Amino acid sequence: MNYEDVMKLALERGFYFPSCEVYADAQAGFWEYGPSGVSLKNKFLELWRRELIRRDGMMEIDGSQIMSKSVFEASGHLGNFADPIIKCTKCKSTFRADRTISEISKIEIPESADLEEFDNAILQNNIKCPKCKGDFENTRKFNMMFKVGIGPEEEPAYLRPETCQSIFVDFPRLFKTMRGKLPMGIAQVGKSFRNEISPRQSLLRLREFYQAEIEVFCNPAKLDNVEKFSEIADTVLRIQNDSELVSMTCKEAVESGVIPNKFVAYYLGILIEFYEKTGIDVTKSRFRKLGDKEKAFYAQVAFDFEVETTIGWLELVACNYRSDYDLSSHANKSKEKFEVVDDEQKVLPHVFEISMGIDRSLYTILEYSLKDDKEHERIVLSLRPYLSPVHVGILSLVKKDGLKEKTDEIYLQIKRKYDAFLDHSGAIGRRYRRLDEIGAPFAITVDHQTLQDQTVTIRKRDSMEQNRIKISEINSILSEFTAYP
RNA sequence: GCGGAGUUAGUCUAGCUCGGUAAGAUGUCAGCUUCCCAAGCUGAAGGCCGCGGGUUCAAAUCCCGCACUCCGCACCA
Known part of the structure; x- marks a missing residue:
């Protein structure tokens, strides 16, 4: 992408x-x-x-x-971390002094030279603004450091x-x-x-x-x-x-x-x-x-x-x-x-x-990492699991019949250890797509079967494949697959 | 800083020629329904139309500044 x-x-x-x-x-x-x-x-x-x-x-x-x-x-930054620049008095264009001089007159002046050297070269070689033929102001240094004033006396730093x-x-x-x-x-x-x-x-x-x-x-x-x-x-x-x-x-x-x-x-x-x-x-x-x-x-x-x-x-x-x-x-x-x-x-x-x-x-x-999965009409951020902003989405298939409560319970168990995102609202497919976009490698979904046998489905981001695992296995699986290499 | 192109809801875009106080899609939120991959229905929120000034009874729309974003030039992690 x-x-x-x-x-x-x-x-x-x-x-x-x-x-x-x-x-x-x-x-x-x-x-x-x-x-x-x-x-x-x-x-x-x-x-x-x-x-x-x-x-x-x-x-x-x-x-x-x-x-x-x-x-x-x-460190040399006050002297060297600066470019000699010249500004046209007429059209206000700014140029690098050393480059402009060498382009027009073939004279090479190192960028760390004294400013007067640039001014002299410009005068002697009659160098004018390449755009409008105007005269240049005196060369000055543009230092790329931000200056700050310390205390009421504004001491420079x-x-x-x-x-x-x-x-x-x-x-x-x-x-x-x-x-x-x-x-x-x-x-x-x-x-x-x-x-x-x-x-x-x-x-x-x-x-x-x-x-x-x-x-x-x-x-x-x-x-x-x-x-x-x-x-x-x-x-x-x-x-x-x-x-x-x-x-x-x-x-x-x-x-x-x-x-x-x-x-x-x-x-x-x-x-x-x-x-x-x-x-x-x-x-x-x-x-x-x-x-x-x-x-x-x-x-x-x-x-x-x-x-x-x-x-x-x-x-x-x-x-x-x-x-x-x-x-x-x-x-x-x-x-x-x-x-x-x-x-x-x-x-x-x-x-x-x-x-x-x-x-x-x-x-x-x-x-x-960003991929356009045209086959499944989705944008996927295929980050390595250990880099993903969210490790796992915790979803209820539907809110009713106690599934929401069961989902909340699982979220509470793991949220301190992993970056988990709890989501109950909207169609399940939409929630999977959203997780795909922020790169969450896993989604755990609580469904009706969960209430009977304490299992959930775990969906993998890249393959979209799903497996049924025990709630008691969630921690060890996430721990293994979101670990740093 | 220069040259070119832009700037209208979170996002994409219409409206600008011909001034009359903002439209659509998508997304978001809530509810109903379905129950495993962006379905459907109902409702809601969300915009001083980049900022400032001018012209006018009236400016997203016309005029002038400025800022920012993108593409080139130059500079750099």
């Missing part, structure tokens, strides 16, 4: 919808998760914790969203543009107090904020968005000394290097040099094993190795994990080898010591990060 089908489902069934929508001054790029969306998101994150955090023995923190100016001076900065800043304390030992993974789930020029496509480009970030701190001398590598040595990765897409095992990727070392390969391996369990078809995915121009300013080696969707390739995860960029910057700025002892030697750890876009991942899971 395509973007519009997913969007419609999201709006109608409470997955997500625009923020502040009743007001005309609502800004673009802000969306809210409804009940189904929150339930899906929570389950997705639980899977992430199981498959990455616990699997690798990482620790998880929860940092502030507002961070001090110094953090972003050190910023909403974090990525969650990981608190991980870097907290690293010395965590290493000391949590008995740290390299390699050490620290993870965080939370909101990040970027003042995008043009937010677009609901969850896919937001100004306020969720990230699940993992920063693994390691000894740069030991990047090929990875005990756990054997766990993923035979896991297949699809890697796009330049224009060529190749499928190879992690072991082959390291041996051929496509991936620089076992350390990076291990994390790409467990990442793809995680995504396999979300229901996304990983044969439609790739790790795209980024060229120098595409990489973020802090990255030494970068792979984007992308999945093919109906609106094109979508970047879900950025995997960056950040070297000691962050720790040395924070060490210099703060004068704190960020070195740690590994094998009786002082080292400044290097960092490999797995920066996951949660909202985009959830969208992609929905798109891959």
Whole structure:
């Protein structure tokens, strides 16, 4: 199913919808998760914790969203997380200064250059607005961070543009107090904020968005000394290097040099094993190795994990080898010591990060799971049972003859343990269809026979087949089939 | 931010040319009936027609701004 089908489902069934929508001054790029969306998101994150955090023995923190100016001076975001832009005085169109100059005059100025360099180049080469030939205003920087004023004096601080900065800043304390030992993974789930020029496509480009970030701190001398590598040595990765897409095992990727070392390969391996369990078809995915121009300013080696969707390739995860960029910057700025002892030697750890876009991942899971079952005239959200917002619908075939009461009784027995939805009203087929649309993998129906022999029917979402089971078996069956893998 | 297309009940759409205080389908809720896959009947709720201003006795309809959504450009998780 395509973007519009997913969007419609999201709006109608409470997955997500625009923020502040009743007001005309609502800004673009802000969306809210409804009940189904929150339930899906929570389950997705639980899977992430199981498959990455616990699997690798990482620790998880929860940092502030507002961070001090110094953090972003050190991280480089104040200087680099900004585009030089120029605005036409006549038609008010805005352009990227570096791109416009290179297109018209073939002069390459790095985007981090002084603003005067852009102005000079524009003057000397007589560069005019490509649309209306008007003159440009002076070049200015558009920083994508949201600035906030703290307290009555409005002391400047910023909403974090990525969650990981608190991980870097907290690293010395965590290493000391949590008995740290390299390699050490620290993870965080939370909101990040970027003042995008043009937010677009609901969850896919937001100004306020969720990230699940993992920063693994390691000894740069030991990047090929990875005990756990054997766990993923035979896991297949699809890697796009330049224009060529190749499928190879992690072991082959390291041996051929496509991936620089076992350390990076291990994390790409467990990442793809995680995504396999979300229901996304990983044969439609790739790790795209980024060229120098595409990489973020802090990255030494970068792979984007992308999945093919109906609106094109979508970047879900950025995997960056950040070297000691962050720790040395924070060490210099703060004068704190960020070195740690590994094998009786002082080292400044290097960092490999797995920066996951949660909202985009959830969208992609929905798109891959949503099916149009034309034969039975229904829309089915075939989510993996452990990700479904509702695990089971509890239905009475009819309300009368005590069936309603019996149904309520069963619902009460299981509602704390499972996400169960109780429904008595309307035709039974209609209720099954509704459950199909929110992805409930099971429906339990109480009928007249239930009152005689304490059995119910259990219906499976994907096959629509029904079996009769004992009430006493409901718990063990649901427990088995809604369990995480 | 630019260019193009849109915005009328939860959803989809009619009405706009030719101003006269909103229509249908579907969905939702309640009841009856049937009793295992969107059946039927009855009833109800739900819309300051994206927002603001103007023209007019009167605006969903005409005019002007703005916002948002979608498609391209550029940027990114």
